[in-house]
Amino acid sequence: MSGTVAEPKGATKRTLQGLSGLVYFFFYAPIILLVIFSFSDNRNVGVWGGFTLDWYREFGESSGTQDALWNSVQIGLVSTAVSVVLGTLAALALERFTFRGKQVFDALLYLPIIIPDVTMAVMLLLFFAQIAEWFGITKGFATITLSHIAFSISFVSIVVRARLAGMDDKLEEAAMDLYATRWMAFRHVTLPLIMPGILGGALLAMTLSLDDVVITQFVTGPGWNTLPVFVFGLIRRGVTPLINAVSVVMLVASMGLVALSLITDRARSSDSAT
Amino acid sequence: MSDVTTGSAAVELRNVTKRFDEVVAVDAIDLTIADGEFFALLGPSGCGKTTTLRMIAGLEFPTEGSLKIFGDEVGTLPPNKRPVNTVFQNYALFPHMNVLDNVAFGLKMQGVDKHEARSRAQESIGLVQLGGMEKRRPSQLSGGQQQRVALARALVNEPKVLLLDEPLGALDLKLRQEMQSELKSLQQELGVSFVFVTHDQEEALTMSDRIAVMDKGELLQVGSPEQIYEHPANRFVADFIGQTNLLEGTVADHETVVLSNGTRIAAHSDLAAGSAVALSLRPERASLHSRGQDVTDGANVDGVVARVTYLGNALVYIVNLDWMEIEVRDENNPGADRFHEGDEVSVLWSTESVSVVTN
Numbered sequence: 072m073s074g075t076v077a078e079p080k081g082a083t084k085r086t087l088q089g090l091s092g093l094v095y096f097f098f099y100a101p102i103i104l105l106v107i108f109s110f111s112d113n114r115n116v117g118v119w120g121g122f123t124l125d126w127y128r129e130f131g132e133s134s135g136t137q138d139a140l141w142n143s144v145q146i147g148l149v150s151t152a153v154s155v156v157l158g159t160l161a162a163l164a165l166e167r168f169t170f171r172g173k174q175v176f177d178a179l180l181y182l183p184i185i186i187p188d189v190t191m192a193v194m195l196l197l198f199f200a201q202i203a204e205w206f207g208i209t210k211g212f213a214t215i216t217l218s219h220i221a222f223s224i225s226f227v228s229i230v231v232r233a234r235l236a237g238m239d240d241k242l243e244e245a246a247m248d249l250y251a252t253r254w255m256a257f258r259h260v261t262l263p264l265i266m267p268g269i270l271g272g273a274l275l276a277m278t279l280s281l282d283d284v285v286i287t288q289f290v291t292g293p294g295w296n297t298l299p300v301f302v303f304g305l306i307r308r309g310v311t312p313l314i315n316a317v318s319v320v321m322l323v324a325s326m327g328l329v330a331l332s333l334i335t336d337r338a339r340s341s342d343s344a345t
Numbered sequence: 346m347s348d349v350t351t352g353s354a355a356v357e358l359r360n361v362t363k364r365f366d367e368v369v370a371v372d373a374i375d376l377t378i379a380d381g382e383f384f385a386l387l388g389p390s391g392c393g394k395t396t397t398l399r400m401i402a403g404l405e406f407p408t409e410g411s412l413k414i415f416g417d418e419v420g421t422l423p424p425n426k427r428p429v430n431t432v433f434q435n436y437a438l439f440p441h442m443n444v445l446d447n448v449a450f451g452l453k454m455q456g457v458d459k460h461e462a463r464s465r466a467q468e469s470i471g472l473v474q475l476g477g478m479e480k481r482r483p484s485q486l487s488g489g490q491q492q493r494v495a496l497a498r499a500l501v502n503e504p505k506v507l508l509l510d511e512p513l514g515a516l517d518l519k520l521r522q523e524m525q526s527e528l529k530s531l532q533q534e535l536g537v538s539f540v541f542v543t544h545d546q547e548e549a550l551t552m553s554d555r556i557a558v559m560d561k562g563e564l565l566q567v568g569s570p571e572q573i574y575e576h577p578a579n580r581f582v583a584d585f586i587g588q589t590n591l592l593e594g595t596v597a598d599h600e601t602v603v604l605s606n607g608t609r610i611a612a613h614s615d616l617a618a619g620s621a622v623a624l625s626l627r628p629e630r631a632s633l634h635s636r637g638q639d640v641t642d643g644a645n646v647d648g649v650v651a652r653v654t655y656l657g658n659a660l661v662y663i664v665n666l667d668w669m670e671i672e673v674r675d676e677n678n679p680g681a682d683r684f685h686e687g688d689e690v691s692v693l694w695s696t697e698s699v700s701v702v703t704n
Contacts, residue, residue: 239435239437241433241435241437242437242439242440244433244437245431245433246439246450246454247403247423247424247425248403248424248431249425249430249450249451249454249498249499249502250455250502251454252423252425253423255454259454260439263441264440
């Protein structure tokens with residue numbers, strides 16, 4: 072694009088470049104500091120005491136962090152699996168069919184994205200208080216997983232719907248004209264074509280589940296922690312570079328998932344571009 | 346209107362109506378398409394031609410009426426249970442499969458053995474002259490090549506009837522003409538019925554054995570290109586197929602029509618005296634002469650040349666008759682009389698050149 076009429080010049084250009092630099096600085100400087108001090112051999116965060124891997128070792132040895140990590144992974148996997156199936160089905164229904172109350176359903180599906188986390192957390196808390204009484208569910212794994220499913224479905228269905236909208240709906244008709252049953256048409260044509268959306272939605276759901284603090288904290292039971300909630304608890308007991316180490320682990324995991332989702336989506340969409 | 350005997354009927358529609366909610370897309374049509382016939386469904390967009398094709402394919406079900414394919418009632422049978430295949434308007438090739446897998450798809454779905462499916466698909470790809478392209482994705486092919494893949498993908502299943510929805514609409518003129526003759530010879534080679542939908546009357550005339558002209562969900566006329574061009578059933582058909590001049594008038598008796606300006610013209614019809622009609626006069630059936638020449642046969646009206654368009658192989662005159670303008674087309678033969686703007690002329694035609702059409 073260089074040399075186009077619309078490209079800023081001179082002082083304007085330098086100002087804009089400077090502003091961009093500042094934005095990136097505010098984004099990434101804290102992250103870089105976080106990573107650096109996770110290797111600091113000093114109990115006080117922000118004071119460099121030489122290089123050490125002790126905090127990572129402590130993270131590996133502490134049963135609290137281990138349990139929290141394992142809980143996070145389990146909840147993440149289960150809530151992702153369930154929300155991917157339900158979110159994809161919702162996307163298919165909304166994109167392919169017309170039915171009574173479709174617009175209401177459509178609006179309700181996206182509500183969890185719009186309403187603040189705290190509001191949703193309180194609602195879920197009250198909901199589970201009631202449900203726990205009726206069905207005897209104990210707060211913990213079940214309530215957290217259900218909550219994560221509740222907000223992940225919306226994200227999954229948005230991503231899958233975008234993919235479906237870009238797909239020619241004559242393709243399914245063509246498949247059925249070529250002797251495929253409805254199921255075979257879905258299996259051999261629709262599913263492969265929306266798979267990048269489904270994978271992207273799954274990774275998004277996984278990331279959201281692994282990162283959530285607010286809602287999880289409201290619906291969890293006594294002594295039951297996910298990793299981010301555990302970190303939040305650590306801070307209240309005094310900040311040590313252990314938090315940095317835990318945060319770095321979560322950061323790397325989240326970035327890995329997002330990167331994976333971008334890579335698969337790009338590879339797939341370049342495959343199926345028409 | 347159709348006159349094919351039931352015994353050789355590939356597709357038979359009896360009183361078929363399709364409604365979408367309140368909208369009548371196809372209104373009680375009767376249509377018989379013979380085995381081995383190249384048949385066109387022709388009409389402007391929204392006339393119900395595509396809906397009719399989709400009902401034959403099984404992609405829509407008739408609201409009322411009977412639809413038979415080779416004698417079997419298929420009204421509400423899903424598309425995968427019908428011995429027909431479709432070439433879709435924008436081809437609808439599967440973007441995630443290569444050419445070979447696209448073509449072999451139908452066979453795979455029918456459970457044909459993998460090796461046999463492969464070799465039959467190869468054969469079909471050869472038939473449409475795409476040998477060597479098997480491994481390409483649809484996105485790597487030109488529009489014309491995609492069209493051929495769509496054709497191969499349908500034909501490999503040996504359908505008893507091939508349905509084509511505006512198959513050439515997306516191609517440029519030259520390619521379209523090439524594909525027209527190729528489709529025609531392919532159809533003759535295979536001997537199965539091709540039913541194709543088009544809004545292009547020239548394409549329909551060029552390719553088809555018979556044409557069904559539709560408008561607003563109704564079937565207006567079914568016949569050979571010649572029948573439809575020479576003897577249009579009504580005003581719409583006359584106007585839609587080719588160029589024509591419509592001269593408004595009233596039937597005086599079986600051999601005479603009185604034009605709106607009072608001129609009496611010899612024209613045969615079976616309509617009752619007083620019926621409002623139009624005379625359909627094709628531009629190439631009329632000729633121009635200097636005024637005052639004797640008219641031995643046929644009819645003539647006087648006018649003034651308003652515009653002349655030079656087309657190379659022909660000359661098109663727009664003649665002002667005072668109450669309307671008519672178009673006359675003359676072959677550009679050397680030695681033929683040439684007329685110029687402002688010339689006072691007489692427009693002549695023979696009685697059998699016009700048809701009397703009603704609204």
